[in-house]
Amino acid sequence: MSETMTGAEMVIRALHDQGVEHIFGYPGGAVLPIYDAIFHQDKVQHILVRHEQGAVHAAEGYARSSGKPGVVLVTSGPGATNAITGLADAMMDSIPLVCITGQVPTHLIGSDAFQECDTVGITRHCTKHNYLVKSIEDLPRVLHEAFYVAQNGRPGPVVVDLPKDIQFKTGTYVRPLSNQHKTYRPTVKGDMDHIRAAIELMANAKRPVFYTGGGVINSGVHASTLLRELVHLTGFPITSTLMGLGAYPASDKQFLGMLGMHGTYEANLAMHECDVMINIGARFDDRITGRLDAFSPFSKRIHVDIDPSSINKTVKVDIPIVGDCAHVLEDMVRLWRQSAQQSDKVALQDWWGKIEGWRSRNCLGYRNSAETIKPQYALQRLYELTKDRETYISTEVGQHQMWAAQYFKFEEPNRWMTSGGHGTMGYGLPAAVGAQLAHPNALVIDIAGEASIQMMLQEMSTALQYNLPIKVFILNNEYMGMVRQWQELLHGGRYSQSYSESLPDFVKLAEAYGGVGIRCDKPGELDAKILEMINVNRPVIFDCLVDKQENCFPMIPSGKAHNEMLLNDYLGETGADISSVIDEKGKMLV
Amino acid sequence: MLQMKTHYPDATRVEPSHRHTLAIIVDNEPGVLARIAGLFSGRGYNIESLTVTETEHEAHISRITIVTTGTDSIIQQIKSQLERLVPVHRVVDLTLTGEAVERELCLVKVVGKGDHRVEAMRLASAFGARTLDATLTSFVYELTGTTDEVERFIKLMTAVGLVEVSRTGVAAMARGAEGMGGLSP
Incomplete structure (x- = not known):
């Protein structure tokens, strides 16, 4: 079926054909024809954000909580450059997005026209792929191909830069029979010989550990189901990266908690001591490995990843398996069952004994207080009071983010949205907007810090406009807490620029936006006020005044190995000076 | 003061570097050369020589020949990173396929x-x-x-x-x- 329509109409038609219900955007001169096409239809709902970065983060929140691609529409020049941070964030965390940017008319490209920028040039490094459409004949194909590229293989953001004259031009719209790119075909099925070798290695393992990441989430809910099956079948312990939380239920006995820089004692020591590591959909990020030459020194490693460039990038592996997590996990489960593989039960029992010993350190323990709210306590209570609901959590970046990862127990995939690789402050509020839109009846909470929240605060207005009852739960310690923690560790406690001076009154601020503001500074009142927040069906900013000095532990300091982590009681036990913990070399690290 | 070239620790294993010649088949579309050159500069790889021309006009396919230097693992990374680019069809390390x-x-x-x-x-x-x-x-x-x-x-x-x-x-x-x-x- 071919139809004649304008380029702008093709955009909306292609989005509708792709099943897109919501797009996040902000109008401007170079996209006005598309906005006019939006005006004439009601199939695709446009969500007006207050800043283009917010549009991209909202689309990310939408994508991560729903498993569908997020769609963004912004104008040329500043619209496109404001979107860059969000695109880079989606690139690092492998989030499928299609971002349509307006561009000046083709005959003005290169002339430094008003609101012109080289969008494909600027976004080349922070997108999976991008297009500049210079002919109306290419437009239908490019639009559909963009969705294919964004979602297939390792997902990522795709930019379609669309000059204004092409939006006005009339052409023939045909929905291609297949969205596929003409040559781009990522491998999804793992090599069977390698999978067989992996199963054999696993069956003979004495001290195995699963190390899983965001790839399992990206692979779809089915991958999480298969992962649970495989982990139960084998009886092995499992740990997860920040990105992978929820793929395996956190409440399960076999789950060791998150690993890495702020991971649990048991997870990191299990990684250090293991003899077989099964990495599924994680990429040996430097927040995970710590000092590379001391990383998991005794292990044989299996690495399942859809992106061949992730394999052997920083850590050498013994059995690489290129493929989609769900496909490979399906083969693994089948092979394990078929060959009636048995784990080495005796060795495994010893291994679990060791792990239980580490677990008994209770590394997430902290000294609670009756006077001040400890941030850990606030999150524990928030978790306890929301765990029986359909809850989606987003975060900003910093101490609160790590505490959220440690103290919130995620049972299901797609419930946890955080900026992992790029570490973007300001991510959480717009991401919550996107998640709430995808799940109108769910409880969506942005766990925030008082510094991060001010980076994308304007999106409160978006939440109000669309009646999205998101909750912003600020752990307010009046510091950029993670910066302050590093200044304590690295720079002699000289808190250069890390104090949150001149803070706004968050309660009044919430009210100014038309939302609800709640403040709490007493541990005894916390539960009642959290319940009050949950029960309000409007956007809420919860200003939780917490202990100003608390630091985030456990922590693997820069340049140290997994077995050299700092625990919460470290200072109390050894009396060591915290500033002497990191050596000169470590201070050079980020 | 400790002098370091990067924020990260020095590589612990010093592997020998070798010169490799890569043949890359790509769609000849706007920006493809910028993508490849940008990948090399962005990830800190060297280009010693680069040759490119469309080799198949009707299919708009170009062949790029790049000479680069790196350790075996860097060369493997370069190949994988190139293959990740959407318009790249194939990458062949001619140095590995024998004296080219x-x-x-x-x-x-x-x-x-x-x-x-x-x-x-x-x-x-x-x-x-x-x-x-x-x-x-x-x-x-x-x-x-x-x-x-x-x-x-x-x-x-x-x-x-x-x-x-x-x-x-x-x-x-x-x-x-x-x-x-x-x-x-």
Whole structure:
């Protein structure tokens, strides 16, 4: 079926054909024809954000909580450059997005026209792929191909830069029979010989550990189901990266908690001591490995990843398996069952004994207080009071983010949205907007810090406009807490620029936006006020005044190995000076 | 103060670096060369030589030949990163497929009189260079050969009045009957 329509109409038609219900955007001169096409239809709902970065983060929140691609529409020049941070964030965390940017008319490209920028040039490094459409004949194909590229293989953001004259031009719209790119075909099925070798290695393992990441989430809910099956079948312990939380239920006995820089004692020591590591959909990020030459020194490693460039990038592996997590996990489960593989039960029992010993350190323990709210306590209570609901959590970046990862127990995939690789402050509020839109009846909470929240605060207005009852739960310690923690560790406690001076009154601020503001500074009142927040069906900013000095532990300091982590009681036990913990070399690290 | 080149610790294993020649088949679409060049600069890899031209006009397919240097693991990373780019069809490490045929073409202009001029002509003839242009005081020679031959030729010509050099960079192909594809039969 071919139809004649304008380029702008093709955009909306292609989005509708792709099943897109919501797009996040902000109008401007170079996209006005598309906005006019939006005006004439009601199939695709446009969500007006207050800043283009917010549009991209909202689309990310939408994508991560729903498993569908997020769609963004912004104008040329500043619209496109404001979107860059969000695109880079989606690139690092492998989030499928299609971002349509307006561009000046083709005959003005290169002339430094008003609101012109080289969008494909600027976004080349922070997108999976991008297009500049210079002919109306290419437009239908490019639009559909963009969705294919964004979602297939390792997902990522795709930019379609669309000059204004092409939006006005009339052409023939045909929905291609297949969205596929003409040559781009990522491998999804793992090599069977390698999978067989992996199963054999696993069956003979004495001290195995699963190390899983965001790839399992990206692979779809089915991958999480298969992962649970495989982990139960084998009886092995499992740990997860920040990105992978929820793929395996956190409440399960076999789950060791998150690993890495702020991971649990048991997870990191299990990684250090293991003899077989099964990495599924994680990429040996430097927040995970710590000092590379001391990383998991005794292990044989299996690495399942859809992106061949992730394999052997920083850590050498013994059995690489290129493929989609769900496909490979399906083969693994089948092979394990078929060959009636048995784990080495005796060795495994010893291994679990060791792990239980580490677990008994209770590394997430902290000294609670009756006077001040400890941030850990606030999150524990928030978790306890929301765990029986359909809850989606987003975060900003910093101490609160790590505490959220440690103290919130995620049972299901797609419930946890955080900026992992790029570490973007300001991510959480717009991401919550996107998640709430995808799940109108769910409880969506942005766990925030008082510094991060001010980076994308304007999106409160978006939440109000669309009646999205998101909750912003600020752990307010009046510091950029993670910066302050590093200044304590690295720079002699000289808190250069890390104090949150001149803070706004968050309660009044919430009210100014038309939302609800709640403040709490007493541990005894916390539960009642959290319940009050949950029960309000409007956007809420919860200003939780917490202990100003608390630091985030456990922590693997820069340049140290997994077995050299700092625990919460470290200072109390050894009396060591915290500033002497990191050596000169470590201070050079980020 | 400790001097470090990067924020990250020095590599603990020092592996030897080798020169590799990569043949890359790509869609000849706008920006594809920028994508590849940007990948090399963005990830800190070297380009020693780069040659590109459309090889199949109707299908808009280009072949890029890149000479780069790195440890085995870096070369593998480069290959994987290139293959990740959407318009890249294939990457073949010609250095791994065996001694590949590698040639580059150079044009050199020499200016001089008397003995220098005679010596330049002798050297050109010894290398089998073609004379493309001659005036009473100058020659333009064309030499096709391996990078080493071209280097030697240029070095010698420097002594006899070299004023200008233009080089194409390396074009390469695996030996034997097998084609690497990209061209439809």
